[in-house]
Amino acid sequence: MMGNTTNAHKIHVAIFVLATALLVQFGPALAAESEYAPQNIRTTYDKETKYCFFQSFCPYTPSQRKLIERAILNDRSAQYDLGVAFLTGDGLPQDKAAGMAWVVLAAEQGSPAAARQIARRRRNGEAIEVDESKIAGALKPQVEAGDLDSMRALAPMIIAGRGVKQDAAQGIALLSRAAEKGSAEAEKELFELYLNGAPHIPANKPEAMKWLVMSARHGDVDAMNNLGYMSMTASMADRDLVGGYCWLLRAAMMDNGQAQEKLALTFALGEKDGRGATLAVDLIQADLWMRVAARSPYHDNSQIRSRIEPNMTTDQLNEAKRLFQAWRPLGFEEVKTLTVALPSPMSSGSAIRNCATFN
Numbered sequence: 627m628m629g630n631t632t633n634a635h636k637i638h639v640a641i642f643v644l645a646t647a648l649l650v651q652f653g654p655a656l657a658a659e660s661e662y663a664p665q666n667i668r669t670t671y672d673k674e675t676k677y678c679f680f681q682s683f684c685p686y687t688p689s690q691r692k693l694i695e696r697a698i699l700n701d702r703s704a705q706y707d708l709g710v711a712f713l714t715g716d717g718l719p720q721d722k723a724a725g726m727a728w729v730v731l732a733a734e735q736g737s738p739a740a741a742r743q744i745a746r747r748r749r750n751g752e753a754i755e756v757d758e759s760k761i762a763g764a765l766k767p768q769v770e771a772g773d774l775d776s777m778r779a780l781a782p783m784i785i786a787g788r789g790v791k792q793d794a795a796q797g798i799a800l801l802s803r804a805a806e807k808g809s810a811e812a813e814k815e816l817f818e819l820y821l822n823g824a825p826h827i828p829a830n831k832p833e834a835m836k837w838l839v840m841s842a843r844h845g846d847v848d849a850m851n852n853l854g855y856m857s858m859t860a861s862m863a864d865r866d867l868v869g870g871y872c873w874l875l876r877a878a879m880m881d882n883g884q885a886q887e888k889l890a891l892t893f894a895l896g897e898k899d900g901r902g903a904t905l906a907v908d909l910i911q912a913d914l915w916m917r918v919a920a921r922s923p924y925h926d927n928s929q930i931r932s933r934i935e936p937n938m939t940t941d942q943l944n945e946a947k948r949l950f951q952a953w954r955p956l957g958f959e960e961v962k963t964l965t966v967a968l969p970s971p972m973s974s975g976s977a978i979r980n981c982a983t984f985n
Contacts, residue, residue: 736764758789
């Protein structure tokens with residue numbers, strides 16, 4: 627009896643070892659053969675939708691069906707959107723292997739968004755099999771036709787020599803061309819390139835800041851937030867409290883949670899710079915911006931809140947609540963034409979009295 631048990635155990639161990647070896651050898655291939663991968667989705671889709679004449683029995687919403695059908699018919703924007711949906715599990719089963727296969731297919735057919743998604747993931751260390759020369763080849767005619775998103779996608783590939791011959795000067799020129807034609811995103815990308823440096827592109831902070839200001843002035847709210855934060859957290863000699871406050875305020879008005887959170891902390895603690903400007907503690911404004919920021923769970927900062935509300939009177943809390951009830955986010959067209967008076971005594975030692983328009 628004991629011998630039979632021992633033999634059975636040995637057989638189970640052998641089967642386990644064999645199964646493990648097969649999984650190691652063929653696992654990636656099996657993952658690539660997902661039922662939702664581009665080469666399989668038609669069969670899967672037909673199988674899963676044969677009862678869709680009754681919507682209650684259908685596994686997909688009408689919009690999801692349209693998206694899948696467009697992707698199958700080689701619509702690259704639909705292929706990218708479908709890939710993102712599978713990657714995130716947003717409305718569809720999460721299937722990262724299939725999702726990335728769809729994104730790669732869209733990129734190789736010239737989707738700028740898909741090309742940037744792949745580049746971003748590879749910078750973060752993700753291993754992705756893709757023919758970058760095919761991506762570059764698909765983007766080039768779109769660049770020649772003046773498509774700004776394609777310029778933004780192809781320029782970093784040229785700078786890094788991915789899929790094309792490396793030429794940093796040509797890549798910078800292409801990204802600058804997109805910026806000059808009105809792409810605030812391209813301006814922000816030039817800022818990041820010059821701030822951090824890149825192959826054959828030395829870091830150049832003054833040049834970086836020039837592009838960040840341009841992006842902010844053209845309506846990029848993240849650029850406004852970055853500009854405000856950098857201006858207010860520089861060394862005392864370089865700090866620009868007035869300029870930083872104005873850019874943070876604009877970003878906060880446009881509903882940027884980071885800017886709202888930073889304004890709350892700044893009003894809670896007060897601030898000054900080496901140019902004679904001072905921002906006095908204002909708990910009502912601090913509480914207002916903390917309440918606005920806290921609408922998002924990502925910016926409901928209990929540490930900042932603990933510096934504000936316990937120190938407020940009932941009248942101050944009521945005023946902050948009143949201001950919060952009246953607050954609404956503004957669009958860029960409203961913000962750029964808005965003249966906002968600087969809080970006293972921030973403007974002392976300066977001829978600047980307000981956050982002026984920048985039309």
